[in-house]
Amino acid sequence: MMFRYDHDVSGWDWFAMSAGMILFWALIITVAAPLFRALNRPQEHTGTPAAPAPADILRERLTRGKIDEDDYRRRLNALHAGTLTKP
Template structure:
């Protein structure tokens, strides 16, 4: 500030303000990207087969946990799912 006789010129303040704004935007963007990258390695996308939807086995296990089906029906349906019969495209 002591280099100019009457303080920094108007464009100097504008450049400093713009530089500070860009610095914070860049810092926040790097933080968000880092968070998303580290959070992507979580088990949810892998557990759901990468599609964001639960697998048929997970849906069946949830129904069993809620008490909608009994153990015999759970095991019978799980065997059918693992054999692949009755599921087109498998």
């Protein structure tokens, strides 16, 4: 049986401890850095509804009775013709 009775640390022991410490911290940084980036990334606001299309707004106004059918068709034609855009 081999027992080490002296409490001296040899050069290989120092090397093994140093390499182990470097590998340990490399592992911690490799895991922590992407986790930190993921947690600090601005979140996308997926819960906000998209703005309704102009044709949908016209259809809703017609359904609620705010505009009549002739006005609806005139505005829809103007919308599709592009006359409402600024020059």
